[in-house]
Amino acid sequence: MRKIWRGVLIFSAIAVSIPLFVLILIHFTPKPPTAKMEHARAILSQAEKNQADTYSKKLFTEAKIFYDSAMANWHNENKRFIYFRHYDKVGTFADLSVKRASQATDNSISTSSNLKVKLKQKIESLDALVVQIDDLFNTYPLTSEIRNRISKGKILLKEAEIVYNKGQYLQANRKLTDAEYLLTESYEYASANLKNYFKSYSVWKKWVDRTLIDSKNNKDYSIIIDKFSRKCFIYLSGSKKYEFDAELGKNWVGDKRTRGDMATPEGMYKIAKKFDGGKTKYYKALLLDYPNEEDVQKFKAEIERGSLPASARIGGLIEIHGNGGKGIDWTEGCIALTDKEMDMIFKIVRVGTPVTIIGSMAELKDVVDK
Amino acid sequence: MKNKVLMGLAAIAMVAFLSSCGKVPQAKVDATNAAITAAQTAEAAVYVPAEFTAVQDSMKAINAAIEVQKSKLFKKFGPIELKLDATLAQAQKVATDAVAKKEEVKKEVETTMAAVKTTMEENATLMKKAPRGKEGAAVLEAMKTDMAAIEASVAEAQAAYDKGTFMDALNKIKAASEKATGINTELKDAIEKVKGKGKAVAPAAKPAAKPAVKK
Numbered sequence: 001m002r003k004i005w006r007g008v009l010i011f012s013a014i015a016v017s018i019p020l021f022v023l024i025l026i027h028f029t030p031k032p033p034t035a036k037m038e039h040a041r042a043i044l045s046q047a048e049k050n051q052a053d054t055y056s057k058k059l060f061t062e063a064k065i066f067y068d069s070a071m072a073n074w075h076n077e078n079k080r081f082i083y084f085r086h087y088d089k090v091g092t093f094a095d096l097s098v099k100r101a102s103q104a105t106d107n108s109i110s111t112s113s114n115l116k117v118k119l120k121q122k123i124e125s126l127d128a129l130v131v132q133i134d135d136l137f138n139t140y141p142l143t144s145e146i147r148n149r150i151s152k153g154k155i156l157l158k159e160a161e162i163v164y165n166k167g168q169y170l171q172a173n174r175k176l177t178d179a180e181y182l183l184t185e186s187y188e189y190a191s192a193n194l195k196n197y198f199k200s201y202s203v204w205k206k207w208v209d210r211t212l213i214d215s216k217n218n219k220d221y222s223i224i225i226d227k228f229s230r231k232c233f234i235y236l237s238g239s240k241k242y243e244f245d246a247e248l249g250k251n252w253v254g255d256k257r258t259r260g261d262m263a264t265p266e267g268m269y270k271i272a273k274k275f276d277g278g279k280t281k282y283y284k285a286l287l288l289d290y291p292n293e294e295d296v297q298k299f300k301a302e303i304e305r306g307s308l309p310a311s312a313r314i315g316g317l318i319e320i321h322g323n324g325g326k327g328i329d330w331t332e333g334c335i336a337l338t339d340k341e342m343d344m345i346f347k348i349v350r351v352g353t354p355v356t357i358i359g360s361m362a363e364l365k366d367v368v369d370k
Numbered sequence: 371m372k373n374k375v376l377m378g379l380a381a382i383a384m385v386a387f388l389s390s391c392g393k394v395p396q397a398k399v400d401a402t403n404a405a406i407t408a409a410q411t412a413e414a415a416v417y418v419p420a421e422f423t424a425v426q427d428s429m430k431a432i433n434a435a436i437e438v439q440k441s442k443l444f445k446k447f448g449p450i451e452l453k454l455d456a457t458l459a460q461a462q463k464v465a466t467d468a469v470a471k472k473e474e475v476k477k478e479v480e481t482t483m484a485a486v487k488t489t490m491e492e493n494a495t496l497m498k499k500a501p502r503g504k505e506g507a508a509v510l511e512a513m514k515t516d517m518a519a520i521e522a523s524v525a526e527a528q529a530a531y532d533k534g535t536f537m538d539a540l541n542k543i544k545a546a547s548e549k550a551t552g553i554n555t556e557l558k559d560a561i562e563k564v565k566g567k568g569k570a571v572a573p574a575a576k577p578a579a580k581p582a583v584k585k
Contacts, residue, residue: 029441029443030441031441032437034434034438034441037434041427041430045427049423071433074437074441078440082443085441087441139508139509147512147515148515148518151516151518152519152522154516155519155522155546155549158545158548158549159541159542159544161545162544162545163541166541328510328511329508
């Protein structure tokens with residue numbers, strides 16, 4: 001009987017002590033920083049959603065490395081005997097990952113939002129630049145290389161706008177940088193060219209003033225050709241009577257320097273001859289006294305300076321003629337009007353009527369503002 | 371004394387038994403990782419980035435959950451296996467979606483490219499009909515350069531398409547399309563304006579025969 005009681009007692013002791021023992025074992029089991037790891041993962045995921053991998057690459061990469069280190073450390077600790085495990089480093093790495101990922105998120109949000117604003121402004125300013133280029137230089141004789149650069153810049157600007165609208169700001173930034181380079185460089189080149197051209201404005205003004213005074217004093221007709229606005233003005237006694245659209249030499253910017261340069265000369269000339277009928281290929285024509293003495297001197301000086309080759313020859317046979325109205329600068333240096341306008345002008349001018357050809361009657365500032 | 375030793379051994383054996391029960395479902399982990407790699411190869415990050423990030427997040431959570439179980443005395447991988455099954459299916463869907471989206475983008479590039487080519491051909495025809503009044507011809511000259519740039523852009527889009535970078539090709543061809551359409555509208559408006567005014571449309575006038583004179 002005593003033996004039975006002893007057995008029951010032992011069994012009971014074992015039954016109680018084993019769960020107790022297991023509970024003690026569980027209680028003393030090292031606890032991994034599960035919550036910290038979950039938090040780190042959530043923050044890292046949030047950083048990725050905020051495109052920190054794009055806009056805050058360094059911090060995001062560090063955050064990822066810390067998270068991976070935490071996982072690797074956790075994995076290695078789990079290989080050890082359960083009571084020899086230490087999860088302190090796992091927690092430390094998780095904390096570091098959270099810190100970096102949070103910084104990466106903040107940084108990414110601010111960088112992308114700043115970039116978004118900056119890009120929007122850049123797109124708007126480049127759009128405005130394109131409008132300005134078109135307004136100022138659509139009819140200005142730029143080199144084909146510059147024209148191609150402008151066209152390429154416009155396409156890149158459009159591509160940048162498309163990727164910008166998709167939220168791909170870094171790609172948009174790259175395309176905008178390329179577009180900006182092409183457009184700004186072309187604009188600066190063309191503007192410098194234009195500014196340089198308008199350096200002669202004071203001379204042109206003097207010529208115009210003298211032409212108008214002469215017209216007034218002589219009570220006679222005078223013709224002024226404004227190359228920039230492509231206009232032919234007819235004055236009588238110093239007052240403007242008629243205004244026609246004019247077409248010029250293909251390379252009209254600047255003074256004529258040599259034969260075949262497709263430039264329309266600038267200077268104060270006179271009508272030397274009048275042609276009509278079969279005497280001209282251009283319906284009717286008014287031959288100018290180009291080159292005059294000043295043009296010859298300038299040409300010789302250029303040859304002497306070496307800015308023109310010794311083989312260069314001075315141009316000539318510059319006319320105001322018909323066959324115009326094409327809407328493009330197509331002549332080899334002459335001024336083309338429509339046949340109807342030639343009929344009209346032919347009647348009122350005579351041999352000796354002054355013809356003053358200038359770059360522009362308006363100042364550059366006014367031209368740009370217009 | 372003998373009993374105490376026996377009890378100790380029994381306890382250790384029990385701990386060893388309890389802690390060793392439940393194995394990491396490695397085969398499923400490997401299969402899911404392989405499916406994620408397949409999705410990556412299918413350019414899921416490019417064509418379905420949000421879905422791909424979600425599946426990667428799920429896998430990260432599973433890896434953490436595995437370590438959580440491995441840290442415990444009594445391991446339980448049943449719920450993880452269910453998550454693995456779901457993530458595997460998700461990864462396979464992401465791969466399929468990426469392929470479908472890529473095909474969709476490819477088709478869009480093809481359609482837009484064909485449309486741009488048609489618009490460009492139409493633009494070339496409209497150019498001949500466009501009015502060449504005051505500055506009109508000069509504007510047409512500038513348009514010709516723009517059209518050459520569009521053609522170059524179409525060629526770049528084609529090169530990106532041939533390389534299989536369809537997103538890049540799509541961005542390029544869309545820009546070219548907008549530009550070509552812009553020119554098309556401009557030309558049609560100019561022609562319409564002239565028709566509205568009842569003016570005759572001037573033919574594409576060529577410069578008169580060059581005189582054999584110095585200029």
